[in-house]
Amino acid sequence: MHLVQQLFSDHHAWLTGRLQARLGNVADAQDLASETFVRMVGQRDLDAVQEPRAFLTTIAKRLLFSFWRRRELERAYLDTLALRPEETAPSPEERAVLIETLEHIAQALDGLALKAHQAFLLSQLDGLGYHAIAAELGISHSTVRRHMADAFGRIAMAMARQQAGLACTARVTASV
Structure with a gap:
């Protein structure tokens, strides 16, 4: 000590x-x-x-x-909320839970290999199917499936940790 x-x-x-x-x-x-x-x-x-x-x-x-990544997530989330009518906006408590969920998901994806991370983002953000992702990244369809299964498995574990009340392992307090 x-x-x-x-x-x-x-x-x-x-x-x-x-x-x-x-x-x-x-x-x-x-x-x-x-x-x-x-x-x-x-x-x-x-x-x-x-x-x-x-x-x-x-x-x-x-x-x-x-x-910085958490701050970007928060900023993107708050920008999206600003576009919604005030009566449909979540309460401060709901907002805090959503930001915490985003933190858990982002941290879960941090450990992915680069191609797996890219495959997941192409699927979830760009809406590409597995064949299109395979062509985009120059990998096989079965590799895309494996990458997606790994990503979803990590997210499922992160959500289970969150529901169990366990904090993100790299948690740094950020303002909401």
């Missing part, structure tokens, strides 16, 4: 400053810096870390990408 305290005291201010420069926001930078150290504590064999700042930067970059 002494090593963790030492790493925190030596590098927290530095990391927060770097994140603030990227985000332009002190509160978000502090949240991400704290989450970075929480993730670091979960790592095995911290004694083997030769370059603490490089190690912390790697963890922080992953969290930063997740943070």
